[in-house]
Amino acid sequence: MTSAPRFLVTRSPTKAQALVGELLTLLPDAKVDCAPLQQAVYLAPQEIEPADFAAAWVTFSSANGVAGLACWAESRGTTLVRLLAPAKVASVGSATADALARHGVAVDFQPSVSDAAHLARELPLAETKTVVSILGATARPHLVRDLRARGAQVATAVVYDMADYPADSPLVAEEQPAGTVALSLEEARRHLTDYTAIAATAPSLLKKLVAGLPPHTLPPVVAIGATTAATARELGLRVGVSASPGPGDLARALYEQLRSPSAEGPLPGQPPSNARPDAS
Structure with a gap:
């Protein structure tokens, strides 16, 4: 009798909820464990003042950045929506845009692909540089x-560290x-x-998870994007890549992994050499 598949996700249970739901739809008998490994903590930004946000593009690459800047705004006696009122706001990814919306901040621009490379390439700089x-x-x-x-x-x-x-x-x-x-890192x-x-x-979470362990003893990796996939290859791991960071695509990539041969070789979903990098 074949044992049920068991997956490890380097996210907290809360952030992994959508992925777990998608994966259990595809594989109802699967077991999914979560290992966050790291959490964001606030850092007070240096050499920045509220006036710097006037008539500027303000770019956010993660929901942690939104939370960190909101903390800083509160420390300066204001709110995030007031701080950003004179600015134009750009966001990488829907999760970041949703975090901004929860603070009442409208997003003026999102790139065609949710990563820093496309944000840097497509951000409209005609009105202000x-x-x-x-x-x-x-x-x-890369973005800067x-x-x-x-x-x-x-x-x-x-505005934050891990x-x-x-x-x-x-x-x-x-x-x-x-x-x-x-799960803790040790578990x-x-x-x-x-x-x-x-x-x-x-990439940083994968490195922390497998540090010092023999790569030939480890399970294959399904990476959220090309940058994490490249790190997995550097570590000597078998790797496939999700078509996008979305939970549906990541779940499908994990599902496809079950259909790959056990011998060494690329997994289904292996990215082409020109695949986009992860969002950062």
Whole structure:
């Protein structure tokens, strides 16, 4: 009798809810474990003032950036919607746009593909070349670099960092769904070889999860995008990639992994060499 497939997702149970629902629709007998590994914590941005947001594009690449800037606005005696009232707002991805909407902030621009590369390439700079980019401490430099290459004057506001889960004072408090468990790093690593596949949602999380473990003993990885997939290959892991970061596409990529041969080789969903990078 074949055992039920078991997957590990590098997200909290709350953030993984949609993915788990999609996956259980495809594989009703599957077991899905969640290992957040890290949580965002607030960082007070340096060298930025409320006046810097006037007549500027303000770019957000994550919901954590929205929460971090909202904390800073509160510390300055205002709200996020008031702070951004004189600005134009650009967002990567629907989750980030939804986070802004919860603060009453309308999004003026979203790129055609939800990643930093397309945001940098497509952001309209005709009206203003002034940009304030809201970032995390570990953000890749591509967005700022590419905007500056287009002639933009870019200031950065680093409003959060990532701490080991569970963080003492997380930036965003999550209510864990009933009946779910968030595994610690040690718990996830202890049983890593038991999983059918790992759903990897960020390069840094994948590196932390498999650090020092023999790659040939580990399950294949289904990556959320091309950047995480490239990291998995560098680590010597078998890898496939989701067609998009959306929970439906990621669930389908995990489902397709079950139909791949057990021998070494590319998984279904292997990206072409020109695949888009992950959102950052």
